[in-house]
Amino acid sequence: MRVTLLGTIGWMPSDxxxxxxFACRAEDSLFIFDAGTGLRRLREPAQAALLDGARDIHLFxxxxxxxxxxxxxxxAGVLPGRALVIHAPAAELNGxxxxxxxxxxxxxxxxxxxxxxxxxxxxxxxxxxxxxxxxHTVSVRAQQHSDVSVAYRLDxxxxxxxxxxxxxxxxEFAAGVxxxxxxxxxxxxxxxxxxxxxxxxxxxxxxxxxxxxxxxAAAAGVGRLVPIHLNPLHDESYYAALEASARAVxxxxxxxxxxxxVDTDGVR
Ligand SMILES: [Zn+2]
Ligand SMILES: [Zn+2]
Numbered sequence: 001m002r003v004t005l006l007g008t009i010g011w012m013p014s015d016x017x018x019x020x021x022f023a024c025r026a027e028d029s030l031f032i033f034d035a036g037t038g039l040r041r042l043r044e045p046a047q048a049a050l051l052d053g054a055r056d057i058h059l060f061x062x063x064x065x066x067x068x069x070x071x072x073x074x075x076a077g078v079l080p081g082r083a084l085v086i087h088a089p090a091a092e093l094n095g096x097x098x099x100x101x102x103x104x105x106x107x108x109x110x111x112x113x114x115x116x117x118x119x120x121x122x123x124x125x126x127x128x129x130x131x132x133x134x135x136h137t138v139s140v141r142a143q144q145h146s147d148v149s150v151a152y153r154l155d156x157x158x159x160x161x162x163x164x165x166x167x168x169x170x171x172e173f174a175a176g177v178x179x180x181x182x183x184x185x186x187x188x189x190x191x192x193x194x195x196x197x198x199x200x201x202x203x204x205x206x207x208x209x210x211x212x213x214x215x216x217a218a219a220a221g222v223g224r225l226v227p228i229h230l231n232p233l234h235d236e237s238y239y240a241a242l243e244a245s246a247r248a249v250x251x252x253x254x255x256x257x258x259x260x261x262v263d264t265d266g267v268r
Pocket of ligand 2: 063
């Protein structure tokens with residue numbers, strides 16, 4: 001399976017990177033994970049193959065923070081006329097009714113049309129554990145963040161774990177997958193980490209440190225670690241240093257640009 005990185009930064013887009021969004025083709029189905037600003041990259045000619053011949057489209061949401069859902073405002077332009085199944089965490093996972101949350105977001109005056117008018121969209125909540133979707137097993141687990149988020153595992157191909165603290169349970173959840181897409185918000189080895197407005201630093205507790213993430217990748221025995229949801233207050237040189245710190249713990253770590261395609265059967 002091949003995963004296309006449509007958005008690899010968190011919070012706000014930069015001139016190079018869009019906020020969180022990943023896509024892969026699973027036979028005739030298109031699976032999209034999170035709907036950050038990166039969703040707009042589906043319009044790029046280089047991504048045409050993702051949509052070409054896709055019979056059904058499934059969008060999986062990790063949580064409702066705006067950097068992960070603002071692309072929902074682009075759906076009519078990115079996927080015109082296409083029906084979409086939105087898989088959001090069931091209320092038992094995060095205390096949020098998925099249909100209510102989406103209807104609250106996609107309504108006037110924030111959106112030109114109300115949720116009830118968006119008949120191409122359908123919600124199918126995902127529950128903790130295994131969910132069978134379009135012939136694949138999509139596993140879900142709740143994570144600790146400033147609000148509850150969920151990690152996704154698609155078969156043995158990949159795990160997406162973003163907007164979470166580095167959690168030893170993630171290693172168990174991701175055991176043996178080909179690719180771990182894990183957030184890495186900061187790098188303790190880099191002095192630039194603490195040269196930030198002081199009011200932002202407590203927020204780091206809701207996110208992951210690069211070396212700790214690499215430790216999870218090693219414990220899980222994944223094929224490859226790709227740090228994502230990078231911190232937009234830093235620059236590419238910071239991400240390169242973050243990659244070096246992670247590689248010292250888990251050598252098969254690569255910080256990749258938006259648009260990169262990662263084969264989940266790649267490095268072992
Ligand atoms: Zn985020
Ligand atoms: Zn978040």
